[in-house]
Amino acid sequence: MSPLSWVEPADAHNARLVSNVHPIDWKNPTPAPCYNLVVIGAGTAGLVTAAGAAGLGARVALIEKHLLGGDCLNVGCVPSKALIRSSRAAFDAKEAGHFGVRGTAPAQVDFPAVMERMRKLRADLSPHDSAQRFAGLGVDVFLGAANFSGPDTVHVGGKTLRFKQAVIATGARPVQPAILGLSETGYLTNETVFNLTRCPGRLAIIGGGPIGCELAQAFQRLGSQVSLLHENEHLLDREDMDAAALVQHAFIREGVALHLNATITRVERDGSGKLVFYEAQGMEGRLLVDEVLAGAGRAPNVEGLDLESVGVQHDSHTGVVVNDCLQTTNPRIYAVGDVCLAWRFTHAADFSARIVIQNALFLGRKKASALTMPWCTYTDPEIAHVGLYERAARERGVEVDTYVREFKEVDRAVLDGEADGFVKIHVKKGRDEILGATIVARHAGEMISEISVAMAAHVGLGKLASVIHPYPTQAEAIRQCGDGYNRTRLTPTVKKWMGRWLAWQRR
Ligand SMILES: Cc1cc2nc3c(=O)[nH]c(=O)nc-3n(C[C@H](O)[C@H](O)[C@H](O)COP(=O)(O)OP(=O)(O)OC[C@H]3O[C@@H](n4cnc5c(N)ncnc54)[C@H](O)[C@@H]3O)c2cc1C
Numbered sequence: 001m002s003p004l005s006w007v008e009p010a011d012a013h014n015a016r017l018v019s020n021v022h023p024i025d026w027k028n029p030t031p032a033p034c035y036n037l038v039v040i041g042a043g044t045a046g047l048v049t050a051a052g053a054a055g056l057g058a059r060v061a062l063i064e065k066h067l068l069g070g071d072c073l074n075v076g077c078v079p080s081k082a083l084i085r086s087s088r089a090a091f092d093a094k095e096a097g098h099f100g101v102r103g104t105a106p107a108q109v110d111f112p113a114v115m116e117r118m119r120k121l122r123a124d125l126s127p128h129d130s131a132q133r134f135a136g137l138g139v140d141v142f143l144g145a146a147n148f149s150g151p152d153t154v155h156v157g158g159k160t161l162r163f164k165q166a167v168i169a170t171g172a173r174p175v176q177p178a179i180l181g182l183s184e185t186g187y188l189t190n191e192t193v194f195n196l197t198r199c200p201g202r203l204a205i206i207g208g209g210p211i212g213c214e215l216a217q218a219f220q221r222l223g224s225q226v227s228l229l230h231e232n233e234h235l236l237d238r239e240d241m242d243a244a245a246l247v248q249h250a251f252i253r254e255g256v257a258l259h260l261n262a263t264i265t266r267v268e269r270d271g272s273g274k275l276v277f278y279e280a281q282g283m284e285g286r287l288l289v290d291e292v293l294a295g296a297g298r299a300p301n302v303e304g305l306d307l308e309s310v311g312v313q314h315d316s317h318t319g320v321v322v323n324d325c326l327q328t329t330n331p332r333i334y335a336v337g338d339v340c341l342a343w344r345f346t347h348a349a350d351f352s353a354r355i356v357i358q359n360a361l362f363l364g365r366k367k368a369s370a371l372t373m374p375w376c377t378y379t380d381p382e383i384a385h386v387g388l389y390e391r392a393a394r395e396r397g398v399e400v401d402t403y404v405r406e407f408k409e410v411d412r413a414v415l416d417g418e419a420d421g422f423v424k425i426h427v428k429k430g431r432d433e434i435l436g437a438t439i440v441a442r443h444a445g446e447m448i449s450e451i452s453v454a455m456a457a458h459v460g461l462g463k464l465a466s467v468i469h470p471y472p473t474q475a476e477a478i479r480q481c482g483d484g485y486n487r488t489r490l491t492p493t494v495k496k497w498m499g500r501w502l503a504w505q506r507r
Contacts, residue, residue: 006067007074008195013119020123020130021068028142029135031161035061036361038154038163040146040305043070044346045337046169047129048353054138058361061163062134063156065145069129070171071190071338072346078125079194080214082118084378087221091254091380098417109223111199118194148310152332165332165360168312168320169353170301172338177206177296180266185274187267187292190215199223200291204276206264208235210377212295213247217379220256227257227287229264229278236377240390240438243383246420247440250380259285267292300339318342324367325359326352334360343373372456376445381421384448387436387455390426399429401488403461403481407441410480412472418442423477425451425461427485432460439477447475461485 003022007014018024037053039046042064050062067074086109093107127133131141144157154161174189176182188196190211201224205216208230220226228235228251235251235258236244251258262280269275276287300319307314313321313329320335322328328335334356337349351371358364374386393400407413407421421440428435437451454464465482469475 003067009197011116011119013116013123016123017074017119017126018067020126020132021073022064022066022143023131026131026141026143028144028157028159029140031061031159032059032140034162034164035059035140036164037061037167038161038165039063039167039169040154041070041169041171041301041337041339042068042129042134042141043169043171043337043349044072045171045339045349045353046070046167047134048350049167049169049336049356050134050139051137052354052357053361056357056361059140060138061140061142061154061161063142063144063146063154063161065143068131068134068141069126072349073122073126073129075191075194077346078122079118080190080211080218081378082121083114083194083218083222084214084380086114086117087218088380090223091221109199109221111222112197114222115194115197145304147304147306148312149306151310163332165334167356167360168305168307168328168333168335168339169337169349170305170339172298172300172319172344174294175297175299177264177294179206179264182264182267182292182294185267185269185292187294189294193293200289201225202273202287202289202291203227204229204274204287204289204292206292206294207296208232208258208260209238209295209297210236212293213251213377213379215293215295216256217251217254220251220254225255225257227259227276227289229259229262229276229280231261231263233260235260236379236383239377239383239385240424242422242424243385243438243440246381247377247379247383250420259287298338298344302339322368324369325365326356326368327359341368343375345373345375347375348373372452374448374452376448378445381418381440381442382444384439384441384444385437386448386452387434388426389436389438393426393435398435400426400435401429401485402426403484405477405480405484407474407477410472410474410477412474412476413441415472416442416474418474423447423481425478425481425485427461432462432485433458434461441474441477443474447478450475450478462489 003018036058038061039050050060054060090109142156146156149155203224204227205212216226216228235248262278264278266277302314311330320340322335322340336352338344355366376384404424408419413419423439425437426435461482469479
């Protein structure tokens with residue numbers, strides 16, 4: 001199968017993408033006698049491992065069976081965020097009247113143009129992950145499916161590569177939901193949805209996690225009538241409940257049809273459409289839609305690597321088993337990114353790769369548990385989080401004090417018309433130590449880094465209150481949480497002595 005058929009449509013943008021991330025005329029190099037590092041998989045985790053190791057002078061082979069750049073560039077972060085940006089423009093145009101801006105006609109979404117913009121931007125970003133760039137960095141790039149063929153060898157495309165250390169960076173893929181009739185009727189996943197050139201009029205999305213929610217809101221804003229079916233009581237149920245509730249309200253306001261506590265029982269073809277049968281809250285229902293999109297979980301890519309033959313333990317749900325130093329049960333083999341981590345994010349893949357470079361090549365003892373890991377779900381409003389949730393703290397028996405600032409009390413958010421949201425910061429009880437935070441705001445992902453920096457640098461909330469934030473900005477909400485913390489330092493005794501001092505001054 002030609003790599004050109006892996007992304008559709010066959011236009012100039014996708015041809016440019018493929019020429020970078022899986023050139024059809026690529027010739028695999030002659031393997032070196034032995035590599036310091038053989039990296040299997042060239043998504044973010046593999047690319048960062050290979051580039052970093054080669055930059056430090058290691059002899060590195062990087063193997064990719066599909067498209068370099070992996071999920072993030074090709075079928076994940078990049079295309080989804082491009083679509084989300086267009087959908088926000090559509091939403092803002094629709095809402096412009098609230099800001100006193102009126103056009104003569106309602107804004108129209110040109111879906112083919114939205115998708116073409118996405119394909120162009122994806123191709124524009126692809127040189128960074130290209131085979132040519134990595135070859136230029138001194139990495140031997142092999143295109144083909146790899147598997148372990150001996151205790152210190154990997155097999156790819158009829159060639160055997162010998163390694164001192166190897167890294168498994170094979171990522172994850174969408175889980176195929178076990179729903180009667182779904183495979184037969186056909187459905188979209190993140191691997192195919194970005195190939196669309198026509199907007200599905202009616203779209204059922206399975207799964208109210210981050211991927212399902214981001215795409216549900218984007219497609220609703222781009223013109224689909226979206227029905228979102230989720231098995232639990234709330235969307236985004238791993239997030240802070242108050243945060244998830246705000247996003248859920250936004251979805252309802254925007255017309256996304258929510259079916260919570262829903263179990264899909266079967267899917268059938270109905271003329272040119274698809275019938276989705278489900279049960280929710282004891283009732284049976286059915287939806288007639290044009291397309292079904294499954295965003296119901298990710299499974300690690302552990303198959304076909306012959307991991308058993310090299311003593312690498314793995315699990316089909318949680319992936320390759322690693323210790324805190326990201327070493328597998330075979331001490332010569334490490335794992336990075338989605339294939340082994342509970343955090344399935346591009347930045348987690350990136351930073352796990354940095355740990356592995358040091359541990360595998362330089363006898364390092366860097367630990368994944370030492371990372372301060374933020375994340376963000378790019379709905380509108382966004383939910384960004386770092387550190388512990390309140391409930392996780394409780395489960396661990398850690399007592400916390402929580403400081404909340406709602407955006408309706410923050411001037412800039414009010415002026416922006418973005419007053420729905422809050423900053424919530426958890427501090428260890430009795431200590432000025434930030435343990436975690438959640439922000440719900442249109443640009444929460446941009447704001448969370450301030451708290452991540454504070455946590456990583458052991459800067460307390462009291463100190464954040466003394467950092468001058470420009471007025472008016474939404475980030476003032478963080479400083480105001482700090483003010484709230486400092487007010488609690490004012491004990492009755494201190495207050496009493498201050499009162500006496502001021503009374504004495506007035507004599
Ligand atoms: C729709 C969507 C949106 C997302 N949005 C965000 C976001 O906004 N922010 C964020 O941080 N994260 C986001 N993510 C998650 C992010 O994409 C992943 O966490 C990240 O891509 C993981 O990188 P990785 O290198 O571990 O795996 P991957 O990117 O999956 O790369 C693994 C690579 O290994 C290759 N491979 C597998 N088996 C073999 C083999 N046997 N031989 C050779 N090669 C092999 C695969 O072809 C693949 O290219 C999103 C994911 C999805 C699906």
